[in-house]
Amino acid sequence: MSQSAEKVLDHSALFEEPEYKELFERKKGFEGGCGAAKVQEIADWTKSMEYRELNFKREALVVNPAKACQPLGAVLCASGFEGTLPYVHGSQGCVAYFRSHFNRHFKEPCSAVSDSMTEDAAVFGGLNNMVDGLANAHALYKPKMIAVSTTCMAEVIGDDLDAFVKTAKQKGSIPEDFRVPFAHTPSFVGSHVTGYDNMLKGFLTHFWDGKTRSEVTTPSININGGFDGYCVANNRELKRMMKEMGVAATIISDPSEVFDTPADGEFRMYSGGTTIEQMDAALNAKGTVFMQGISAAKSAEYVEKAGQKVVSLHSPVGVAGTDALLMAVAELTGQAIPASLEMERGRLVDAITDSQAYLHGKKFALFGDPDLLLGLTAFLLELGAEPVHIVCTNATKDWTAKITALLAASPFGKEGKVWPGKDLWHMRSLLATEPVDFLIGSSHGKYLERDIGTPLIRIGFPIFDRHHHHRFPIWGYQGGLNVLVKILDKIFDTLDAKTTDSASFDLVR
Amino acid sequence: MSAVLDDKTRNRALINEVLEVYPEKAAKKRAKHLNVYEEGKPDCGVKSNIKSLPGVMTIRGCAYAGSKGVVWGPIKDMMHISHGPVGCGQYSWSTRRNYYNGTTGVDAFGAMQVTSDFQEKDIVFGGDKKLDKVIDEITQLFPLAKGISIQSECPIGLIGDDIEAVSKKKSKEVNLPMVPVRCEGFRGVSQSLGHHIANDAIRDWVFDKADYNAPFESTPYDVVLMADYNIGGDAWSSRILLEEMGLRVIGQGTGDATLKEIEMMPRAKLLLLHCYRSMNYIARHVEEKYGVPWFEYNLFGPTKIAESLRGIAAFFDDSIKEKAEQVIAKYTALSQAVIDKYKPRLAGKKVMLYVGGLRPRHVVGAYEDLGMEVCGTGYEFGHGDDYQRTTHYVKDGTLIYDDVSSFELEKFAEKIRPDLIGSGVKEKYIFQKMGIPFRQMHSWDYSGPYHGFDGFAIFARDMDMAINSPVWAMTKAPWKK
Numbered sequence: 001m002s003q004s005a006e007k008v009l010d011h012s013a014l015f016e017e018p019e020y021k022e023l024f025e026r027k028k029g030f031e032g033g034c035g036a037a038k039v040q041e042i043a044d045w046t047k048s049m050e051y052r053e054l055n056f057k058r059e060a061l062v063v064n065p066a067k068a069c070q071p072l073g074a075v076l077c078a079s080g081f082e083g084t085l086p087y088v089h090g091s092q093g094c095v096a097y098f099r100s101h102f103n104r105h106f107k108e109p110c111s112a113v114s115d116s117m118t119e120d121a122a123v124f125g126g127l128n129n130m131v132d133g134l135a136n137a138h139a140l141y142k143p144k145m146i147a148v149s150t151t152c153m154a155e156v157i158g159d160d161l162d163a164f165v166k167t168a169k170q171k172g173s174i175p176e177d178f179r180v181p182f183a184h185t186p187s188f189v190g191s192h193v194t195g196y197d198n199m200l201k202g203f204l205t206h207f208w209d210g211k212t213r214s215e216v217t218t219p220s221i222n223i224n225g226g227f228d229g230y231c232v233a234n235n236r237e238l239k240r241m242m243k244e245m246g247v248a249a250t251i252i253s254d255p256s257e258v259f260d261t262p263a264d265g266e267f268r269m270y271s272g273g274t275t276i277e278q279m280d281a282a283l284n285a286k287g288t289v290f291m292q293g294i295s296a297a298k299s300a301e302y303v304e305k306a307g308q309k310v311v312s313l314h315s316p317v318g319v320a321g322t323d324a325l326l327m328a329v330a331e332l333t334g335q336a337i338p339a340s341l342e343m344e345r346g347r348l349v350d351a352i353t354d355s356q357a358y359l360h361g362k363k364f365a366l367f368g369d370p371d372l373l374l375g376l377t378a379f380l381l382e383l384g385a386e387p388v389h390i391v392c393t394n395a396t397k398d399w400t401a402k403i404t405a406l407l408a409a410s411p412f413g414k415e416g417k418v419w420p421g422k423d424l425w426h427m428r429s430l431l432a433t434e435p436v437d438f439l440i441g442s443s444h445g446k447y448l449e450r451d452i453g454t455p456l457i458r459i460g461f462p463i464f465d466r467h468h469h470h471r472f473p474i475w476g477y478q479g480g481l482n483v484l485v486k487i488l489d490k491i492f493d494t495l496d497a498k499t500t501d502s503a504s505f506d507l508v509r
Numbered sequence: 510m511s512a513v514l515d516d517k518t519r520n521r522a523l524i525n526e527v528l529e530v531y532p533e534k535a536a537k538k539r540a541k542h543l544n545v546y547e548e549g550k551p552d553c554g555v556k557s558n559i560k561s562l563p564g565v566m567t568i569r570g571c572a573y574a575g576s577k578g579v580v581w582g583p584i585k586d587m588m589h590i591s592h593g594p595v596g597c598g599q600y601s602w603s604t605r606r607n608y609y610n611g612t613t614g615v616d617a618f619g620a621m622q623v624t625s626d627f628q629e630k631d632i633v634f635g636g637d638k639k640l641d642k643v644i645d646e647i648t649q650l651f652p653l654a655k656g657i658s659i660q661s662e663c664p665i666g667l668i669g670d671d672i673e674a675v676s677k678k679k680s681k682e683v684n685l686p687m688v689p690v691r692c693e694g695f696r697g698v699s700q701s702l703g704h705h706i707a708n709d710a711i712r713d714w715v716f717d718k719a720d721y722n723a724p725f726e727s728t729p730y731d732v733v734l735m736a737d738y739n740i741g742g743d744a745w746s747s748r749i750l751l752e753e754m755g756l757r758v759i760g761q762g763t764g765d766a767t768l769k770e771i772e773m774m775p776r777a778k779l780l781l782l783h784c785y786r787s788m789n790y791i792a793r794h795v796e797e798k799y800g801v802p803w804f805e806y807n808l809f810g811p812t813k814i815a816e817s818l819r820g821i822a823a824f825f826d827d828s829i830k831e832k833a834e835q836v837i838a839k840y841t842a843l844s845q846a847v848i849d850k851y852k853p854r855l856a857g858k859k860v861m862l863y864v865g866g867l868r869p870r871h872v873v874g875a876y877e878d879l880g881m882e883v884c885g886t887g888y889e890f891g892h893g894d895d896y897q898r899t900t901h902y903v904k905d906g907t908l909i910y911d912d913v914s915s916f917e918l919e920k921f922a923e924k925i926r927p928d929l930i931g932s933g934v935k936e937k938y939i940f941q942k943m944g945i946p947f948r949q950m951h952s953w954d955y956s957g958p959y960h961g962f963d964g965f966a967i968f969a970r971d972m973d974m975a976i977n978s979p980v981w982a983m984t985k986a987p988w989k990k
Binding site: 001002003004005006008009010011014015019020023024026027030031032033034038039042043046051054055058059060061062063064065067068069071072087090091092093094096097098099100101103104107108109110111112113114115116117118119121122128129130132133134135136137138139140141151152153156157186187188189191261262263264265266267268425428444447450451464 | 530531532534535560561562563564565566567568569570571572573574586593594595596597599600601602604608610611612613614615616620621622623624625626627628629631632639640642643646647649650652653655662663664666667668694695696697698700741742745746748749752758759760761765767768769770773839840843846847849850851914915916919933934935937938939940941942943944956957958962963966967969970980984985986
């Protein structure tokens, strides 16, 4: 017996003890496995070029994709409005999944409801669920708005949100003037970023349709962050930078408070977020900056039609990305970029100068959402690092064109290959047959690190197995510094681990 | 006595208080799910396994979660296709901690998200052809997979796909067991129907296709340890006790199970059922068709472990009974040391539980072994028989809440101010912000195992960590006191 009260062993140590190793051996006798030699043979084969070719012939099977479904994005978008309850019309299990997905990433509560459609709704439609659901949600959670999106069940049976919400109001579920922005978010189209875009457009339409725009004379703009796992810190950083510039910026969908509430004895179901008044006023802003333009294509189009200038960026990480953001804001508003931000820029460049020798020529593989991949790739290129495999499961044609052009424009992008629509099982083959030094992606990349040995730098969504990363921005010059340090820490840790037994185990690096 | 009366009065008042906030129709429905347990009653006096109210933040999941997430997903040498759009498989990818041994992606496929990733055209034209191709590609790329299950997501049942026909055809073509499971998320009211459907699929697509006349060398001590999902290694810290008491575990499931082990159920002399809720259906079937008895056991905390090991031994001869006593004796010193260390820090602490499966009752004994008291409990997806079984565990005056909503649970906790809440990840951060210590009792909060004597030590350590963390003293700023 290895367990003791003095030194309690949990799973990470207990099952390494001999009595459990013996148990595992005994169990194997009943498992009907194919033996260690065969497993090794197949394991080796899965890392071969022959396997890679077979793997890339896949047309139907998807293994370990780096994308989720639309309503997840809709829930994140809706969470960023003040007092707003995300409401998903359809099966209830989906909402349990969305909530737990965000819980695990942010280590924060996530409030959202479903109207729990079951077999009868599948036959007769989900109108009754909507009628009761809005009434119950309104009574219990006292929201200022309810933002409705859909699961694939509701989409397949063809429920009409516009008609349903109107009927529910007629039946007295909620007051006639109660705000219910909505969006259809079919899971079988696009990904979580598409759902975010649809819900955002739902909000914009709800607030702006039929209104006349009269542009303000003050330096006032809107910024939208898109589906961003770092929204807590990134939005705060954006607000800080805008303040430095003297720009009045409305963050359209700002979950930075609701996903970062204090532990002070009180649970805040709602906290912060874009207000109704801000949304009304946002129509008259000088323009809107979309921080993740590819993932906000429909919303951007709508804003442009509403008569505003639109700036579409691609998750700007690093020096040039932040330069572009600030210059765009300066152009929109006529405000100068202040010396304080120029100082921050200089500090980031200084940091890169200090560390560039460790970054130059290092080869990277990356996976994640389209805009984030553009931002990270641009940053790697300015560090003199070489992006080699870029896998984007939820790529669009626009993304493929943009990232191809980005790589082509840099001598460090020559080896870069772009893999739109591929998944992490494809990435496994790429890493096994054309090794790189480091992998950048979400926590799901840890299986690739285990299988192939490529060290994983966790940047993306979701981050489940490291705490509090979302509390530090990746945008702005400060954010660039954070990303730089994340990359460098992994580089140095890897170097130390590799040189433990050699003279190269240097104190000063 | 008066303390119990006070609690009862308070709990009844609490129930009325939360019901007042609901619209009338909803309040009437919710009233049936909330009660104060009266000692001597045959059940907890609540309705269960009924639809959740629309728009009310239920903590429940769906049938797919019950089948893929609970019953089928942990079977490690099969590939489980999340058949439909990408989300369901993505959110349930590796989040339940069903531990297994094996080489992932080669001869074990647990920590993988395998999906047919439906696009609009699959919804419009049907997904059967795609499924056919998915299966071909699986067999090419994962030659050591011993079978394939098809876990239906919502659209499958709505667009009229015939996954059973595809399964039959492909099973012959590729010579592998195929298991179509109709666990579309809109079926039933919770995970629970998904368990049932998943059990039926074991009956129809595993047992009915296996050859039980084939020779098998059995012993009088053959058991199958089932309905343990090996969360954090629970099944392993259970199995070790069964083996020590002289039993031969010929199959384990579905945590760390192979398909071959699942096929063993009808071969056993006794089925040992841990999570009654999720696998009683197949246990009853095996009993009826193959004459194998089953026994619901509980390996949380030394009192219940001893009771369960004796209960299991009672099915066997004296040699097993003797060895069971030896096992209990062997671990007594460990359990006593754990109790001596932790009980002084935990005695008298009040616990509220809200979990799924068997835990709302099974863990009560483990808390009591540490001198703690469960003052409220409820099931996410329990049935009437669960609430009957709960009466053996809970005390007079315990607050009972079935399919509790986040709103109700928060209100209850605010007033009762328990010393610990045991529930899921969706609840964890809410209560921690309220300054109430919390442990996730689905995933063991990334710890475990909690089963068996080895697990009890970890359970005690973790409850102590949660309750006696210095962080709770910092919730209020000193100038606010």
